[in-house]
Amino acid sequence: MYTQSFSVSDGQGKNAGPNAEPKAGPKPVPVISNEEAEKISAFEQKIADDGRIEPQDWMPEAYRKTLVRQISQHAHSEIVGMLPEGNWISRAPSLKRKAILIAKVQDEGGHGLYLYSAAETLGVSRDKMLDDLHTGRAKYSSIFNYPTLTWADVGVIGWLVDGAAIMNQIPLCRCSYGPYARAMIRVCKEESFHQRQGYESLLVMMRGTEEQRAMVQDAVNRWWWKCLAMFGPPDADSPNSAIGMRYGIKRFSNDDLRQKFVDATVAQAEVLGVTLPDPDLKWNEARGHYDYGAIDWDEFWRTVNGDGPCNKERLTTRVKADRDGQWVRDAALAHARKRAAREAKEAA
Amino acid sequence: MSNALKEWPLWEVFVRSKQGLEHKHCGSLHAADAPQALQMARDVYTRRQEGVSIWVVRSADIVASSPDDKGELFEPAADKIYRHPTFYDIPDDVGHM
Numbered sequence: 001m002y003t004q005s006f007s008v009s010d011g012q013g014k015n016a017g018p019n020a021e022p023k024a025g026p027k028p029v030p031v032i033s034n035e036e037a038e039k040i041s042a043f044e045q046k047i048a049d050d051g052r053i054e055p056q057d058w059m060p061e062a063y064r065k066t067l068v069r070q071i072s073q074h075a076h077s078e079i080v081g082m083l084p085e086g087n088w089i090s091r092a093p094s095l096k097r098k099a100i101l102i103a104k105v106q107d108e109g110g111h112g113l114y115l116y117s118a119a120e121t122l123g124v125s126r127d128k129m130l131d132d133l134h135t136g137r138a139k140y141s142s143i144f145n146y147p148t149l150t151w152a153d154v155g156v157i158g159w160l161v162d163g164a165a166i167m168n169q170i171p172l173c174r175c176s177y178g179p180y181a182r183a184m185i186r187v188c189k190e191e192s193f194h195q196r197q198g199y200e201s202l203l204v205m206m207r208g209t210e211e212q213r214a215m216v217q218d219a220v221n222r223w224w225w226k227c228l229a230m231f232g233p234p235d236a237d238s239p240n241s242a243i244g245m246r247y248g249i250k251r252f253s254n255d256d257l258r259q260k261f262v263d264a265t266v267a268q269a270e271v272l273g274v275t276l277p278d279p280d281l282k283w284n285e286a287r288g289h290y291d292y293g294a295i296d297w298d299e300f301w302r303t304v305n306g307d308g309p310c311n312k313e314r315l316t317t318r319v320k321a322d323r324d325g326q327w328v329r330d331a332a333l334a335h336a337r338k339r340a341a342r343e344a345k346e347a348a
Numbered sequence: 349m350s351n352a353l354k355e356w357p358l359w360e361v362f363v364r365s366k367q368g369l370e371h372k373h374c375g376s377l378h379a380a381d382a383p384q385a386l387q388m389a390r391d392v393y394t395r396r397q398e399g400v401s402i403w404v405v406r407s408a409d410i411v412a413s414s415p416d417d418k419g420e421l422f423e424p425a426a427d428k429i430y431r432h433p434t435f436y437d438i439p440d441d442v443g444h445m
Contacts, residue, residue: 056412
């Protein structure tokens with residue numbers, strides 16, 4: 001589950017939106033050696049030629065930092081994303097839906113692992129990344145700071161949230177950093193199952209009772225705008241977009257991907273028989289796209305900055321899971337050491 | 349236990365997708381020991397019948413060539429085009445060779 005709203009910075013400092021931070025003055029230009037300049041130009045040429053960068057290759061510090069931030073936020077989002085859906089495993093309406101949901105939540109854990117591994121190739125440790133998440137220094141997708149109130153939310157998350165994630169993730173399969181691109185290919189293959197199972201479970205509910213249909217519509221109403229915000233702030237207000245574009249990490253702008261998502265979703269909503277809650281949503285013949293209404297960015301930034309309905313609960317649950325598992329990790333390591341020592345003694 | 353040793357060591361995972369094909373690198377994971385690495389590789393990398401056999405190897409045990417040696421190691425092959433079959437012109441009459 002990836003969103004381009006990762007173009008926000010980590011850290012305790014508030015991301016108060018586009019207007020909050022005063023523009024920094026011109027930074028002093030550091031003097032660089034000839035050798036350094038050659039490395040930079042070789043690197044930039046490789047990016048311009050659509051080449052791939054591998055872990056052992058030389059890379060500018062800004063490239064490494066951008067990747068570490070984006071990949072670790074992406075990984076965090078996968079494992080925090082397990083929580084809202086995990087809540088429904090024990091309450092799934094049938095054994096079939098329960099098995100599907102368990103498989104999906106397990107996939108999200110796997111996606112987290114692929115991504116943490118990709119980030120580790122950049123020299124940051126798994127423990128450090130988790131520590132940043134658990135202490136609130138690192139961000140994760142704010143979509144998971146909203147509650148999953150009914151069973152229909154589980155379907156809508158698959159259809160819309162994972163649908164938005166797919167839009168974001170497909171271009172990343174061609175991103176300039178090899179390990180990230182390879183992880184994304186794997187993730188995208190699995191993500192398609194996530195979206196289809198969600199949509200299909202909603203189809204079943206729409207063929208059910210009036211009450212079930214109302215439940216689906218209610219869930220769509222609550223999630224639609226949040227999904228549009230997942231693509232991140234408008235291009236003009238997205239501070240990290242430019243650097244991601246320059247380095248071949250990001251291939252499309254936030255607004256372009258958001259438009260693609262809207263255009264793709266309208267027909268799916270029609271087939272499903274739900275209304276997307278936007279009176280301004282209409283086909284624009286001249287643009288060849290659907291127009292849509294204004295997104296509430298204040299709410300987006302409030303949630304990013306920690307004041308969403310579930311921010312505290314998600315982090316608390318995540319920290320507790322980590323703490324509860326500590327003795328298992330310690331015991332496994334102690335066991336492995338003991339056995340290695342015993343084998344060494346026997347061999348001597 | 350020192351902090352550096354608290355993290356499980358890193359393993360590289362190689363999966364054979366079917367009999368007759370080679371094991372291919374597919375990613376990495378942390379595990380306390382080899383049996384656990386195998387079990388976790390199964391859970392993480394073969395949930396959809398992607399494999400029939402798994403190798404795991406400690407990442408620290410892999411010896412790799414350095415990117416700095418790329419030129420020295422691989423460029424000498426570039427001007428030896430006579431090592432390729434297409435270097436040789438054979439009359440069409442000969443047929444497939």
